[in-house]
Amino acid sequence: MAKVVKLEPISRETTVNTNDNLLSALLDSELHVLKECGGRGMCATCHVYIKEGMESLSPITKREQRTLEVITTANATSRLACQARVLGPGVVVELPSGMYINAVEDIESLIGRRAEQDILHPLDGRVLVEAGKLITRTMITQLKDTQVKVSEYLANTSDA
Secondary structure: OEEEEEEEOOOEEEEEEOOOEHHHHHHHOOOOOOOOOOOOOOOOOOEEEEEEOHHHEOOOOHHHHHHHHHOOOOOOOEEEOOOOEEOOOOEEEEOOOOEEOOOHHHHHOOOOOEOOOOEEOOOOOOEEEOOOOEOOOHHHHHHHHHHHHHHHHHHOOOOO
16 A cells, blocks of 8 residues: 655655655655665655654664764754665655765766765765865765776675
């Protein structure tokens, strides 16, 4: 049976089948969520805050807890959308402010411009460029280094 999930601050509602994860709700709502780790609970790109209904979600797994511990913007209401399964009604999700950059090419096209919103690191969620600040070439180096680290980490990690 489907459950309604509210998405804030965009004031949108979407439905999710019971036992589906919150990530499917975000993707069904055509929100840009990267899934840098492929939905394995090892990156920050689907980090969300639960405003209401934490008890209507599956419990936090050890892997999710380890990942949340390194996300600099995580708090007691944080969950990874790829890991949080909707079991009951009344879930209200708050999307973090800012955006994750999908690829180095994305940031190259933005060099010399001011960030319209915070640009976030895909592994730990820290702000790489604050809204209103100039985007510089050093961002490319940081993102390339991150892509290599993520690829190496995922290649050496099993889902077990």
